[in-house]
Amino acid sequence: MAACNRKRPAAVLDAGHGHAAAQHQQSPTCCKRSRASIGSTDDYEKVARLGKGGFGVVHRMRHRVTKKNVAVKFLSSPDVEDLEREARFLEVCNGNPYVVGFEGLVCDAATGDTAGLAMEYVAAPSLQSLSWDRRGDPPLPESTVRNFMWKLLTGAEKMHGHDRHIVHRDIKPGNILVGKNGELVKICDLGLAMSMSDWPPYNRAGTTSYMAPEMILGKKDYDAQVDTWSIGCVFAELLTGKTMFKGYLEDDDEDKTKNDIRQ
Structure with missing residues (x-):
């Protein structure tokens, strides 16, 4: 499948106290491979919300044809650079049995832009x-x-x-x-x-x-x-x-x- 269109605005994250924060993020040089889309938002149906925070929301989603479940992270910010950065790290970690698996990027059905990060769905609590x-x-x-x-x-x-x-x-x-x-x-x-x-x-x-x-x-x-x-x-x-x-x-x-x- 074609890769998602990629927007590259400057990343700005809140730096707070007492909660997860980062004042600036380096762009990972450990992985430069392209990450193909695994489909668009129209290819999946939402099953349940798995978590919500300042970053956005994670949904359990099921592919309408294959019925495969994935966990998809959607950011509250329109900046997709953070999703793509995390995708690169997860891709590098593929094969590590103790890190959640990388599935791919989900594109917006209307624009083709990166919309969410799809990960292995793990039926277990934190x-x-x-x-x-x-x-x-x-x-x-x-x-x-x-x-x-x-x-x-x-x-x-x-x-x-x-x-x-x-x-x-x-x-x-x-x-x-x-x-x-x-x-x-x-x-x-x-x-x-x-x-x-x-x-x-x-x-x-x-x-x-x-x-x-x-x-x-x-x-x-x-x-x-x-x-x-x-x-x-x-x-x-x-x-x-x-x-x-x-x-x-x-x-x-x-x-x-x-x-x-x-x-």
């Missing part, structure tokens, strides 16, 4: 949802936590590998899809990912409760260890049932957090 449903229950069994962590660490290692060089920058419970007993783990939402093939400076991105100290302090040449820190925070949360660090919400809290880190 770790955040699972933890919420378990609130008040005892912590997960050690064997389950071990299973979760092995797959999460393996997925991140493959993502960081020499042939990919991708740093997620927003690993947190809400961006990890899981099965109840650890039989399934999928890292998702690469919207804030970056390529280590790009030269610094790198900008701050992610969710403050899971953000590495060097990123909070404004270090511009951090590396994949920022994901390792985030994974450590997830590990602690799995063991205790509690968020390890509380993200700052106001500028005064940010200054206090920075002072605490420096001490």
